[in-house]
Amino acid sequence: xxxxxxxxxxxxxxxxxxxxxxxxxxxxxxxxxxxxxxxxxxxxxxxxxxxxxxxxxxxxxxxxxxxxxxxxxxxxxxxxxxxxxxxxxxxxxxxxxxxxxxxxxxxxxxxxxxxxxxxxxxxxxxxxxxxxxxxxxxxxxxxxxxxxxxxxxxxxxxxxxxxxxxxxxxxxxxxxxxxxxxxxxxxxxxxxxxxxxxxxxxxxxxxxxxxxxxxxxxxx
Numbered sequence: 001x002x003x004x005x006x007x008x009x010x011x012x013x014x015x016x017x018x019x020x021x022x023x024x025x026x027x028x029x030x031x032x033x034x035x036x037x038x039x040x041x042x043x044x045x046x047x048x049x050x051x052x053x054x055x056x057x058x059x060x061x062x063x064x065x066x067x068x069x070x071x072x073x074x075x076x077x078x079x080x081x082x083x084x085x086x087x088x089x090x091x092x093x094x095x096x097x098x099x100x101x102x103x104x105x106x107x108x109x110x111x112x113x114x115x116x117x118x119x120x121x122x123x124x125x126x127x128x129x130x131x132x133x134x135x136x137x138x139x140x141x142x143x144x145x146x147x148x149x150x151x152x153x154x155x156x157x158x159x160x161x162x163x164x165x166x167x168x169x170x171x172x173x174x175x176x177x178x179x180x181x182x183x184x185x186x187x188x189x190x191x192x193x194x195x196x197x198x199x200x201x202x203x204x205x206x207x208x209x210x211x212x213x214x215x216x217x218x219x220x
Contacts, residue, residue, distance in 0.1 A: 002094045003066060006115035009073045009095050010135055010161075012043040017185035018213050020192055021077055021165060023048040027060050031068075033193065034061065036203040038069040040210025046097055046187065048077040055087055062092035082108045089114055097163075097187075099140055101125055106132035117163055121145065123153055126160060136161035136184055143167025147181040154182035163187050170209045172216040179220045188213075 004012070013019065020037045022045070024030050034045055047058050058076060065074045075095035076088040082104040085096050089112055096109055101118035109116035110133045119140040120126045129137045139150060142164040150162055164178055165187035178186055192213075197205045 002089065002092060002112065002114050004073045004094045005113045006095070006109075006135055009044060009075070009115050012071075012073050013136075013163075013185050016041055016043040016214060017179075017183075017217060018042065018210070019044045019046050019075075019163065019185055019187045020210070021046045021048060021187050021189040022193055023050045023054065023078075024198075025051050025054075025057060027057055029198065030057060030061055031064060032201065032203050033198070033206060034065065034069060034072070034074075036206035037210050038072050040207040041214045042210055043071055044073045044075060044095065046075050046077040046095075049084060049088070050078050055091060058088060058093070059091045066092075079105060081105065085109060085116075097138060099138075101129045101132075101134075101137075103128075103132050106134060109133075123157065126153065126157070126162075130160070136163055138162075138187065139164045139183075141166030142178070147177045150178065150181040150183055158182075165189070170213050172212075172219075175213060175216050176220055179217060 073094035076093040077097040079085050079096050079098045085105045085108045095115045097117045099119040106116050115135045117136050117138050118129050119138045126137050139162050143166045161184035163185045164183050168186045168188045169191040
């Protein structure tokens with residue numbers, strides 16, 4: 001079961017509002033990436049459910065994180081149905097993220113006090129997710145709708161907590177436009193983990209980039 005409940009996870013994300021998004025079938029690579037992010041200040045990490053037997057990789061990581069990164073909330077992403085959410089929660093997922101909103105997933109997560117962040121692309125979808133008990137919602141893909149969409153939603157719905165993914169880069173100018181628009185946090189994938197850096201096992205690069213992101217966010 002989850003080590004951290006939804007309230008603890010939301011507090012952790014608020015304190016360190018950048019959530020790395022990553023998947024690799026190699027457990028050791030995942031461990032090194034997670035550790036590098038953790039040392040860079042990350043306190044919520046999204047492992048995406050995208051490969052065959054991804055849940056088996058997650059199971060190993062979940063046990064390892066408890067010992068090696070005790071303050072980290074390890075969550076799962078790319079979840080589109082309730083059975084998958086249930087499986088990952090049983091394996092220790094502290095939060096669940098999806099590219100779309102499925103109310104059945106909300107029921108499963110709410111029952112276990114696990115926060116669910118569904119992907120939404122309209123104010124109506126965001127509103128439905130909020131009615132279903134979702135603490136925050138993911139605007140995806142962010143590079144399609146832009147920061148103007150976030151700002152526009154926040155004006156009449158200022159209680160909304162948005163995580164944007166897609167088009168987010170570890171650069172001060174890029175981060176500033178999203179946080180100025182009113183996002184609660186950002187999710188960052190490939191731009192934080194260049195393939196050549198992963199291939200070279202350059203974990204120090206990842207740690208440095210995470211630190212740069214948090215320093216930039218703190219200055220806004």
